Amino acid sequence: RTTAWPYFFPETHPIAWKSSSPAPVTTCRRWHTPSRHTPLTVTPQEVAFGPKERDLYEQLVAQMVISLDGQTVDASNAAALSGKLLQLASGAVYVEGHEAVVVHERKLDALEDLIEAANGQSLLVAYWFRHDLERITACFPTAQELKTSQDFLAWNRGEIPLCLIYPVSAGHGLNLQAGGHVLVWFSLTWSLELYQQTNARLYRQGQTQPVTIIHLTAGNTLDQAVLAALAAKDTTQTRLIQAVAAQLTPTNR
Numbered sequence: 582r583t584t585a586w587p588y589f590f591p592e593t594h595p596i597a598w599k600s601s602s603p604a605p606v607t608t609c610r611r612w613h614t615p616s617r618h619t620p621l622t623v624t625p626q627e628v629a630f631g632p633k634e635r636d637l638y639e640q641l642v643a644q645m646v647i648s649l650d651g652q653t654v655d656a657s658n659a660a661a662l663s664g665k666l667l668q669l670a671s672g673a674v675y676v677e678g679h680e681a682v683v684v685h686e687r688k689l690d691a692l693e694d695l696i697e698a699a700n701g702q703s704l705l706v707a708y709w710f711r712h713d714l715e716r717i718t719a720c721f722p723t724a725q726e727l728k729t730s731q732d733f734l735a736w737n738r739g740e741i742p743l744c745l746i747y748p749v750s751a752g753h754g755l756n757l758q759a760g761g762h763v764l765v766w767f768s769l770t771w772s773l774e775l776y777q778q779t780n781a782r783l784y785r786q787g788q789t790q791p792v793t794i795i796h797l798t799a800g801n802t803l804d805q806a807v808l809a810a811l812a813a814k815d816t817t818q819t820r821l822i823q824a825v826a827a828q829l830t831p832t833n834r
Contacts, residue, residue, distance in 0.1 A: 620791040621784055625808055626691065627800040634685045638669055638802060642828050649674060649682040659825045663771075663803060666828065670799035671768040673712040681712035688767055688797045689720050695765055695795065696721070696743065703736070703761035705744050707751070707779050709768040714745055717767065727757075736760035746782070748775040757782040762790035767797055769807045773816040803828055 630638065641647045645656045654674050656662035668674045672688055673681040696704060706724075708714050718724050724743040727733060727750065736744050737759040744760070748770050764783050770776055784792045798804035806824035810816050 619784065619788045621794070622791070623794045623796075625796045625798055625805070627805075628687045628691050628797055629800050630687065630802075631685065634669070634687070634799075637684060638666065641665060641669060647674075649676060649684070654682075659822050663825050666803040666825075667768065667807065668710055668712070670802040670804045671710055671713055672716060673710070675710075675712070681710075681715070683712075683716065686716075686720075687799065689716060691797050692717070692765065692767065693720075699763060701742070702763060703739060703742050703744065704763050704765055705736075705746060705757065705761055705783060706765045706767050707746050707748055709748065709770050713768050714747070717745060733757065746779065748772070748779045751775070751779040751782050755782055756785070756787070758785050758788040762788060762792045764792070764794045765797065766795065769796065769798075769804065769811065771807060771810070771816045773811060773814055776811050776816075
């Protein structure tokens, strides 16, 4: 189990990136400003790998291929390697036949801590991989995916304590601010547009509570490079290739 962190749910914080490390906090540029200037805190929270996961990750980086439960995971190019590394960082990797092999539960443990720290407040959790949805719902039976208009209404009435959203489904104009003010990114997307519009489901006009956006990132993995690219608003193919190339550099691992 990870340790619960003290600053999930701010009351008067300015808009800032906050880190669990002692490094200085840097101001985050706003992508949307509600008329009432609701306070926003964006928090990257690192999740530590164990020796097993670290070895698998390093092997995939070095050889672009690993074996999981007798199945071969092969990444043939930078884009494929990016996807496999992000999957592994999240907790499971797709093998041939679209089967997901579970590697670790570090982010599930971190999410459990967040749920406990929320103390009854509703959490909106964004996921990118289908295996994330499957593993979260298996671990937390009360979790519910946002799929229908009735789901949206139930969330806004405060009836869904743990709500799961796929960024592709978080379109412009979708109003979710009445249901909560804490968004957790379980796994990230390279798409800046999808990232911003998902954040804007809670941080938007009509939001009356301070908003917290928490990113669960596996330490020293591509997770952190994606988050840096999103913060810099640079999610181009060039940035992706640069990020993968950096992972291949031993001094960066």
